[in-house]
Amino acid sequence: MTVIATLGPQGSDGYQAARQYDPQATVLLYNHIPDLIAALSDGRADFAFVPVYNTREGEVREYFRVLEGLEQGHWIDNVVLPINVSLGGIRSDQRLDQVRTIIGRSTVFRQCEEFISQHMPDATLVSVRDLEAAALDMRDKCHEHQVLIDTEEVINRAGLSLIARELAPYNRTRFAVIGRYSAAQTGYDATAIMTRPLADRVGLLVDILNEFTRRGINILDLRSENDIKTQKLQIYLEVEGHQQSPMVEEALTYIENKVIQVKQSLKILGSFPRVDMRIKRIKTFGFIGSGAMTAWFAEKLRGEGYQTIVCGRTSTLRPEEMIERVDVVLICVPISVTAAMIRQYGGLLRDGQALILLAGESESPLQTALETTATGVEVMLVHNLWGPQAATMKDKNVAVVRTRKSGSLCSEFESFLYKYGAEIHLDSPEKHDTLMGVSQKLPTAISVALAMTLAEHRIDFSDIDTHSTLTSLYGVLSMARVHNQNPRTYAEIMATGGQGEKIVASFITHLQQIANLAQHSRIDQLCEIIAENKQAMPPFFLKNKMRQARAVDAVLSDIGFKGD
Numbered sequence: 001m002t003v004i005a006t007l008g009p010q011g012s013d014g015y016q017a018a019r020q021y022d023p024q025a026t027v028l029l030y031n032h033i034p035d036l037i038a039a040l041s042d043g044r045a046d047f048a049f050v051p052v053y054n055t056r057e058g059e060v061r062e063y064f065r066v067l068e069g070l071e072q073g074h075w076i077d078n079v080v081l082p083i084n085v086s087l088g089g090i091r092s093d094q095r096l097d098q099v100r101t102i103i104g105r106s107t108v109f110r111q112c113e114e115f116i117s118q119h120m121p122d123a124t125l126v127s128v129r130d131l132e133a134a135a136l137d138m139r140d141k142c143h144e145h146q147v148l149i150d151t152e153e154v155i156n157r158a159g160l161s162l163i164a165r166e167l168a169p170y171n172r173t174r175f176a177v178i179g180r181y182s183a184a185q186t187g188y189d190a191t192a193i194m195t196r197p198l199a200d201r202v203g204l205l206v207d208i209l210n211e212f213t214r215r216g217i218n219i220l221d222l223r224s225e226n227d228i229k230t231q232k233l234q235i236y237l238e239v240e241g242h243q244q245s246p247m248v249e250e251a252l253t254y255i256e257n258k259v260i261q262v263k264q265s266l267k268i269l270g271s272f273p274r275v276d277m278r279i280k281r282i283k284t285f286g287f288i289g290s291g292a293m294t295a296w297f298a299e300k301l302r303g304e305g306y307q308t309i310v311c312g313r314t315s316t317l318r319p320e321e322m323i324e325r326v327d328v329v330l331i332c333v334p335i336s337v338t339a340a341m342i343r344q345y346g347g348l349l350r351d352g353q354a355l356i357l358l359a360g361e362s363e364s365p366l367q368t369a370l371e372t373t374a375t376g377v378e379v380m381l382v383h384n385l386w387g388p389q390a391a392t393m394k395d396k397n398v399a400v401v402r403t404r405k406s407g408s409l410c411s412e413f414e415s416f417l418y419k420y421g422a423e424i425h426l427d428s429p430e431k432h433d434t435l436m437g438v439s440q441k442l443p444t445a446i447s448v449a450l451a452m453t454l455a456e457h458r459i460d461f462s463d464i465d466t467h468s469t470l471t472s473l474y475g476v477l478s479m480a481r482v483h484n485q486n487p488r489t490y491a492e493i494m495a496t497g498g499q500g501e502k503i504v505a506s507f508i509t510h511l512q513q514i515a516n517l518a519q520h521s522r523i524d525q526l527c528e529i530i531a532e533n534k535q536a537m538p539p540f541f542l543k544n545k546m547r548q549a550r551a552v553d554a555v556l557s558d559i560g561f562k563g564d
């Protein structure tokens with residue numbers, strides 16, 4: 001039989017939280033938080049339930065210090081309990097303006113502050129630890145003009161009459177479940193960490209937070225306290241991910257060794273399944289296509305608590321069956337087959353579902369999706385501008401093309417991109433395709449053509465570094481990147497249709513024109529062209545790009561980055 005230690009009396013919210021967690025458990029009731037921890041430590045209890053946060057009161061300050069001293073226990077789970085606070089007394093028709101004394105617990109008084117100041121502003125608040133004894137005393141002595149605030153169960157158990165219910169709406173308390181063994185990973189976890197009192201150091205808090213940020217780890221909670229004795233800062237953090245997940249583990253090790261630089265300066269209170277207070281409409285995402293980008297998004301979505309179903313060409317589950325079971329269908333196949341997939345499956349989506357295209361071309365796939373889906377189906381296109389090797393989407397660009405049929409499911413997907421730090425750019429279909437002509441089709445074509453040219457002239461690749469200028473290196477880097485990834489990705493990019501085509505066509509015309517002028521030594525004309533081009537570039541753009549270029553130059557001139 002499980003034994004849970006929590007704050008009493010019987011019927012208290014701690015008691016109810018324990019019941020909610022395990023209806024069969026034996027519940028041991030105490031009046032002080034340290035007593036719960038003691039019961040866990042000496043083996044009287046399997047779990048201690050410690051209130052940590054209340055939606056009306058905020059943090060329960062006492063727990064901060066108690067958890068800090070936790071030696072053997074681990075924070076392994078949470079219970080969020082709706083708290084219904086009621087008012088009891090000797091008579092159910094007690095007039096509130098005649099109440100002189102209110103008995104209760106100090107935390108409950110804080111939760112009911114609004115009600116008390118509105119209805120019984122002149123009453124004296126008497127805060128008690130042993131509520132049960134106080135309630136019985138009140139009943140036995142028939143104290144008129146005295147009332148008690150707590151759960152209805154406590155009021156009933158003491159034989160008092162109910163005067164009013166729901167004194168504090170939206171009142172919920174989060175209890176930490178402290179156990180003796182740490183909790184295994186579920187894939188949707190959070191980790192609570194506390195620092196020891198920290199010595200002053202410029203930027204320490206920012207530097208600690210940055211280690212999570214740069215690893216794409218979301219911070220759920222952050223608090224600080226001053227250690228009573230030393231008045232040194234102590235930081236409490238709750239971050240997404242299990243302490244054993246590589247990213248979290250790496251961040252914590254780095255913070256301890258490189259940021260704080262003090263051994264055992266971090267205390268991991270525990271990892272537990274994440275407490276999700278947000279309302280999510282999407283439960284399941286279904287993918288059509290089982291390639292690299294699908295694997296990347298599916299993993300990130302699962303980490304956010306969503307279920308995912310992936311259908312590839314060889315998987316036994318067919319897209320027809322998958323579509324029936326999901327809220328959002330993501331089509332993530334090569335660009336050249338995206339429209340065909342939409343035509344094949346778009347009509348199977350029901351009203352209330354969403355079709356989100358993860359693809360590098362916008363206009364024609366979106367038009368197909370709008371034509372083939374029912375009126376009540378949401379449609380949107382998302383083009384992530386990072387590849388499947390990216391560790392996180394933090395600070396990376398993503399083009400989002402919403403349509404007249406994009407609704408709240410699409411917004412929820414957008415929120416997911418936002419949450420993990422992606423830079424969202426809202427485009428029209430035409431704008432997206434034109435800009436992809438500039439940032440993908442053309443640079444890829446140039447890179448591939450450059451490699452073909454080097455090959456034709458049997459250029460020795462070791463001569464590239466010895467003869468490169470700072471400027472010429474950029475093109476070489478781009479060529480190397482394109483030829484170091486999946487050829488299909490870049491072949492598909494070069495073959496995209498839509499507005500991007502005009503960019504490549506126009507480039508070819510201009511290249512030819514420049515080559516002709518150069519061949520005929522029209523140096524003045526070439527100068528004029530460059531000057532005219534510069535006129536079109538806003539000063540902020542040139543300034544910013546030159547700044548970035550110098551930063552790249554500095555890195556590339558570093559001996560460690562020179563080719564060997």
Ligand SMILES: NC(=O)C1=CN([C@@H]2O[C@H](COP(=O)(O)OP(=O)(O)OC[C@H]3O[C@@H](n4cnc5c(N)ncnc54)[C@H](O)[C@@H]3O)[C@@H](O)[C@H]2O)C=CC1
Binds near residue numbers: 290294360386489
């Ligand atoms: N790989 C990358 O760097 C990026 C890719 N994307 C986009 O993601 C989408 C998917 O790309 P990846 O996952 O990289 O490709 P991938 O080649 O890794 O996977 C493509 C998937 O589509 C399936 N597939 C291929 N031909 C098919 C056909 N004729 N019928 C049905 N299914 C077929 C394959 O079996 C595979 O499951 C593309 O639209 C691409 O534009 C977007 C940003 C970056």
Ligand SMILES: O=C(O)C(=O)Cc1ccc(O)cc1
Binds near residue numbers: 359360385481489
């Ligand atoms: O990492 C790079 O350089 C990429 O080019 C990744 C990439 C490939 C295909 C896309 O549609 C978007 C981004």
